[in-house]
Amino acid sequence: xxxxxxxxxxxxxxxxxxxxxxxxxxxxxxxxxxxxxxxxxxxxxxxxxxxxxxxxxxxxxxxxxxxxxxxxxxxxxxxxxxxxxxxxxxxxxxxxxxxxxxxxxxxxxxxxxxxxxxxxxxxxxxxxxxxxxxxxxxxxxxxxxxxxxxxxxxxxxxxxxxxxxxxxxxxxxxxxxxxxxxxxxxxxxxxxxxxxxxxxxxxxxxxxxxxxxxxxxxxxxxxxxxxxxxxxxxxxxxxxxxxxxxxxxxxxxxxxxxxxxxxxxxxxxxxxxxxxxxxxxxxxxxxxxxxxxxxxxxxxxxxxxxxxxxxxxxxxxxxxxxxxxxxxxxxxxxx
Amino acid sequence: xxxxxxxxxxxxxxxxxxxxxxxxxxxxxxxxxxxxxxxxxxxxxxxxxxxxxxxxxxxxxxxxxxxxxxxxxxxxxxxxxxxxxxxxxxxxxxxxxxxxxxxxxxxxxxxxxxxxxxxxxxxxxxxxxxxxxxxxxxxxxxxxxxxxxxxxxxxxxxxxxxxxxxxxxxxxxxxxxxxxxxxxxxxxxxxxxxxxxxxxxxxxxxxxxxxxxxxxxxxxxxxxxxxxxxxxxxxxxxxxxxxxxxxxxxxxxxxxxxxxxxxxxxxxxxxxxxxxxxxxxxxxxxxxxxxxxxxxxxxxxxxxxx
Numbered sequence: 001x002x003x004x005x006x007x008x009x010x011x012x013x014x015x016x017x018x019x020x021x022x023x024x025x026x027x028x029x030x031x032x033x034x035x036x037x038x039x040x041x042x043x044x045x046x047x048x049x050x051x052x053x054x055x056x057x058x059x060x061x062x063x064x065x066x067x068x069x070x071x072x073x074x075x076x077x078x079x080x081x082x083x084x085x086x087x088x089x090x091x092x093x094x095x096x097x098x099x100x101x102x103x104x105x106x107x108x109x110x111x112x113x114x115x116x117x118x119x120x121x122x123x124x125x126x127x128x129x130x131x132x133x134x135x136x137x138x139x140x141x142x143x144x145x146x147x148x149x150x151x152x153x154x155x156x157x158x159x160x161x162x163x164x165x166x167x168x169x170x171x172x173x174x175x176x177x178x179x180x181x182x183x184x185x186x187x188x189x190x191x192x193x194x195x196x197x198x199x200x201x202x203x204x205x206x207x208x209x210x211x212x213x214x215x216x217x218x219x220x221x222x223x224x225x226x227x228x229x230x231x232x233x234x235x236x237x238x239x240x241x242x243x244x245x246x247x248x249x250x251x252x253x254x255x256x257x258x259x260x261x262x263x264x265x266x267x268x269x270x271x272x273x274x275x276x277x278x279x280x281x282x283x284x285x286x287x288x289x290x291x292x293x294x295x296x297x298x299x300x301x302x303x304x305x306x307x308x309x310x311x312x313x314x315x316x317x318x319x320x321x322x323x324x325x326x327x328x329x330x331x332x333x334x335x
Numbered sequence: 336x337x338x339x340x341x342x343x344x345x346x347x348x349x350x351x352x353x354x355x356x357x358x359x360x361x362x363x364x365x366x367x368x369x370x371x372x373x374x375x376x377x378x379x380x381x382x383x384x385x386x387x388x389x390x391x392x393x394x395x396x397x398x399x400x401x402x403x404x405x406x407x408x409x410x411x412x413x414x415x416x417x418x419x420x421x422x423x424x425x426x427x428x429x430x431x432x433x434x435x436x437x438x439x440x441x442x443x444x445x446x447x448x449x450x451x452x453x454x455x456x457x458x459x460x461x462x463x464x465x466x467x468x469x470x471x472x473x474x475x476x477x478x479x480x481x482x483x484x485x486x487x488x489x490x491x492x493x494x495x496x497x498x499x500x501x502x503x504x505x506x507x508x509x510x511x512x513x514x515x516x517x518x519x520x521x522x523x524x525x526x527x528x529x530x531x532x533x534x535x536x537x538x539x540x541x542x543x544x545x546x547x548x549x550x551x552x553x554x555x556x557x558x559x560x561x562x563x564x565x566x567x568x569x570x571x572x573x574x575x576x577x578x579x580x581x582x583x584x585x586x587x588x589x590x591x592x593x594x595x596x597x598x599x600x601x602x603x604x605x606x607x608x609x610x611x612x613x614x615x616x617x618x619x620x621x622x623x624x625x626x627x628x629x630x631x632x633x634x635x636x637x638x639x640x641x
């Protein structure tokens with residue numbers, strides 16, 4: 001197990017270095033001069049330009065600039081936002097909990113609905129239930145989620161008035177940020193109705209963000225289940241006279257779920273990508289909306305830093321999933 | 336030749352054809368046909384392509400013509416509808432149906448161009464990685480790992496942020512984002528084939544590297560690549576619509592479906608049809624490609640068939 005862990009950690013390093021290279025290249029690939037980008041609309045005089053180039057280290061050769069960038073990054077410095085004039089890292093962590101809260105709930109939703117649906121569909125293969133699960137998940141998988149979000153808003157917010165249209169909580173509530181997770185903070189505040197308001201705000205965005213992961217998990221669970229149920233050892237278990245439930249529960253499910261864990265892990269990346277659209281539509285103050293806003297404001301340090309941080313999150317999550325995979329599948333950790 | 340001779344000859348010919356193996360295409364079709372969803376998908380795609388090609392002929396109006404007297408007219412079956420505008424008009428009086436019909440061109444074009452680009456580069460790189468192995472493989476696959484650390488839409492956004500928002504740049508971004516999938520699938524398929532006897536035989540017969548790669552191995556590794564290309568179409572169309580929706584793909588007044596949805600957002604309370612139809616068009620097209628992709632996978636790759 002330990003060697004597996006160390007080897008896996010070791011493999012992550014080159015990927016991460018590559019990600020930083022890509023993020024570094026991002027700013028330099030933009031047509032035009034970085035100083036002009038930082039200056040925005042303002043005119044920069046020749047002397048000021050030399051000063052600024054020295055200040056940002058742009059007068060040095062590229063490989064040195066990269067090393068300096070790496071040095072800063074390892075100290076937790078990703079530069080300053082041009083618009084907010086605050087460190088990108090601070091801005092990132094101010095918004096990160098909002099995205100994590102939404103994504104975690106969406107993936108949770110996708111798992112608690114998608115997993116049982118997939119298992120049942122796989123067990124009752126070719127039944128009406130199986131066909132409908134497959135049809136629904138194929139539709140979900142093909143869904144333009146930004147349109148799906150608009151449809152849900154039209155139905156539940158505009159026509160029925162059940163859920164709010166945007167934001168994380170009603171504006172009438174105000175309390176200090178403790179964890180950044182609104183579900184926890186609203187409970188801690190002790191204000192009546194605050195938690196309920198938070199939940200109501202979470203419903204539509206998390207359904208929208210859960211749609212594609214749910215469809216993928218249901219499809220994957222079903223096909224994994226179908227495959228395992230036709231294996232020889234299941235036939236043996238059946239021949240031994242074990243009950244149907246016991247066969248499915250103990251024998252089939254455990255093996256069927258191994259590939260599903262990987263798929264669930266991959267959905268974190270899907271959810272972080274989907275968060276860009278979901279947050280934009282629901283005015284959710286998270287990372288996705290921040291990056292979209294920064295692209296329209298041409299705030300390149302934010303784009304660079306945000307992209308890097310999201311990739312780092314994906315790498316860490318994939319690493320954790322791999323380790324978990326090693327735990328539940330002994331064939332891997334002992335290899 | 337007498338009549339009986341001729342008949343006999345025909346009978347013999349028929350008998351021989353019956354014994355012959357069915358052609359690969361026929362085998363494929365009989366297997367593909369069993370999957371009803373796939374057939375529905377295929378026909379939907381054919382109809383879509385037909386619509387895209389004949390858009391100028393079948394669209395009742397010019398997609399950019401603004402009928403100032405007919406702003407936000409509901410579809411014809413609703414109160415206040417007008418039979419001149421079957422699906423109603425948008426906030427500046429353009430015919431929805433005509434815009435939807437012309438929109439099919441953009442979605443299919445983005446799909447076709449980005450899939451072609453991704454196929455060309457992805458298959459070449461995947462083939463090289465799977466064939467040469469060693470450092471070539473390492474270099475290519477580690478780069479793939481890096482690209483795959485980014486959520487697809489985020490990377491596409493970053494590329495568009497660099498290149499500037501436009502339909503062409505969105506297409507390029509989508510192709511770049513899709514590349515890792517093609518590389519991985521080609522590599523896996525090539526590695527599976529490269530160890531086979533027929534490849535060794537061809538090598539012994541003196542085939543050079545390029546011949547081995549492109550003529551001996553590649554055709555036999557095509558099945559999963561074709562499936563990936565079909566499924567790639569649907570994700571390309573989805574991503575393009577998402578970029579258009581975020582204002583980073585096709586720019587107004589282009590009647591691209593995602594871009595149409597972006598402008599329809601603010602009219603969600605007043606005019607359901609402005610936002611419902613473009614989304615439906617995206618969903619139907621994507622669904623058709625996914626249905627066909629699933630069917631192709633079952634027909635071309637029996638190993639994956641349950």
